[in-house]
Amino acid sequence: MMDMEDFIANFADQFEDTDAGDIRADTAFHELDEYSSLIALSIMAMVDEEYDVQLTGADIRTAVTVEDLFNIVKARRA
Amino acid sequence: MGGVPLSIDAEIMATIRYKDVGIRALSACVPRDVVYNKDLGYLIPEEAIQKTIDSIGVRERRIAAEGVCASDLAYRAAMQLMADNQIEPDSIDVLLFMSQTADYRIPATAPLLQDRLGLPTDTLAMDVSLGCSGYVFALSAAYAYASLPDVRRVLLLDGETFSKIVNRKDTVDWPLYGDAATATLVEKGDFGESVFILRSDGSGRDAVIIRDGMRNPVTAASLVERKNENGDIHNGLEVYMDGMDVFNFAMKRVPKTIRELSEVSGTPLDAVDWLVFHQANRFMTDFFVKKLRFDPEKVPYCIDRYGNTSSTSIPLTMASELYGRLKDGDRLVMAGFGAGLSWGVAGLQMQGCRISPVIEY
Numbered sequence: 001m002m003d004m005e006d007f008i009a010n011f012a013d014q015f016e017d018t019d020a021g022d023i024r025a026d027t028a029f030h031e032l033d034e035y036s037s038l039i040a041l042s043i044m045a046m047v048d049e050e051y052d053v054q055l056t057g058a059d060i061r062t063a064v065t066v067e068d069l070f071n072i073v074k075a076r077r078a
Numbered sequence: 079m080g081g082v083p084l085s086i087d088a089e090i091m092a093t094i095r096y097k098d099v100g101i102r103a104l105s106a107c108v109p110r111d112v113v114y115n116k117d118l119g120y121l122i123p124e125e126a127i128q129k130t131i132d133s134i135g136v137r138e139r140r141i142a143a144e145g146v147c148a149s150d151l152a153y154r155a156a157m158q159l160m161a162d163n164q165i166e167p168d169s170i171d172v173l174l175f176m177s178q179t180a181d182y183r184i185p186a187t188a189p190l191l192q193d194r195l196g197l198p199t200d201t202l203a204m205d206v207s208l209g210c211s212g213y214v215f216a217l218s219a220a221y222a223y224a225s226l227p228d229v230r231r232v233l234l235l236d237g238e239t240f241s242k243i244v245n246r247k248d249t250v251d252w253p254l255y256g257d258a259a260t261a262t263l264v265e266k267g268d269f270g271e272s273v274f275i276l277r278s279d280g281s282g283r284d285a286v287i288i289r290d291g292m293r294n295p296v297t298a299a300s301l302v303e304r305k306n307e308n309g310d311i312h313n314g315l316e317v318y319m320d321g322m323d324v325f326n327f328a329m330k331r332v333p334k335t336i337r338e339l340s341e342v343s344g345t346p347l348d349a350v351d352w353l354v355f356h357q358a359n360r361f362m363t364d365f366f367v368k369k370l371r372f373d374p375e376k377v378p379y380c381i382d383r384y385g386n387t388s389s390t391s392i393p394l395t396m397a398s399e400l401y402g403r404l405k406d407g408d409r410l411v412m413a414g415f416g417a418g419l420s421w422g423v424a425g426l427q428m429q430g431c432r433i434s435p436v437i438e439y
Binding site (some may be wrong): 060 | 080094125129130133134250307308320321322323325330362365369
């Protein structure tokens with residue numbers, strides 16, 4: 001069973017300067033100052049390692065919130 | 079050499095094996111002009127520059143001067159290889175030129191190089207074009223020709239000048255790509271068995287593309303700069319890359335195919351002495367090394383000084399990083415991947431490979 005809190009923690013780990021407290025389920029992550037295409041690659045690598053799911057560019061682009069991404073990963077694992 | 083030298087395994091398709099052909103010599107030529115990524119302040123916010131450098135692993139790159147083509151760099155690399163190894167031009171029967179930045183759309187560049195290098199007119203000379211995976215595919219073609227009884231030597235030139243097809247305002251591609259060329263001499267010898275796995279998935283054609291050409295005719299509008307969905311700028315004759323889709327593709331395919339090569343060649347990964355990746359970007363290939371639980375000490379990089387030189391990056395890494403370090407009997411695995419989509423891995427045994435020091439143009 002995939003846990004939202006773990007996912008958020010793993011997600012927040014990909015950021016260096018952003019306070020982990022600023023990353024919640026409803027955070028529109030594209031709008032974070034530190035977010036970049038390189039952070040996106042880190043997120044893809046994290047999801048591959050932790051959840052064995054390979055996100056596409058479109059997955060990342062269409063997801064607005066962290067929860068959106070969580071739902072994509074969760075659906076793909078099922 | 080008896081019987082059919084090339085066998086395609088019927089059960090595992092696209093596993094190609096060659097026996098007793100290999101790389102005899104290797105050389106490389108890079109442009110003299112250095113571009114430093116620390117100077118990218120016009121393109122990337124100052125506070126993000128160091129992070130970008132650390133992530134992609136490119137500190138500086140070499141950029142060819144206007145009017146200097148991939149074939150010019152390849153010509154120099156070839157002349158160096160021939161001089162260092164006393165190779166007579168008329169002992170080369172096949173000349174292959176792998177590039178996505180050829181001199182002209184017509185004619186192919188290989189015949190021009192045949193003439194320039196003083197190779198006889200009975201040389202088979204032709205271009206090979208593919209993506210960043212191109213060297214592995216072209217090397218397989220070189221091995222195939224060199225396996226034939228009447229072919230003595232195959233000279234494979236691989237050169238790229240992406241600086242001519244990347245927009246300087248493109249934050250994805252401009253910090254990444256550099257120019258270089260290499261020469262690889264392939265011939266028969268005591269090389270044992272080499273195994274290649276070469277694969278293709280054209281459904282991913284949009285991941286790395288120059289849009290205008292024949293499918294979308296070149297018009298005046300081709301020269302108009304546009305912003306893509308990531309906010310990066312390029313025109314219809316410049317390369318567009320979706321870094322995320324390339325990463326998605328590579329992480330699905332590359333480590334798995336390397337493991338498969340290890341199985342079909344019967345060489346456990348920890349018996350591999352060198353794992354040479356296409357120098358795509360450091361973050362990506364470091365991730366593959368971690369995923370494969372491979373010893374990072376055996377993974378050479380030249381991306382810090384030369385950037386991503388597309389199909390040239392594997393032989394450039396071998397020339398620049400294995401010079402003086404490569405030993406006879408070393409097992410080398412190379413992995414190329416990129417536009418197409420296309421990916422290839424090869425497991426080679428290195429024997430008497432003479433590497434010339436990298437020269438400047």
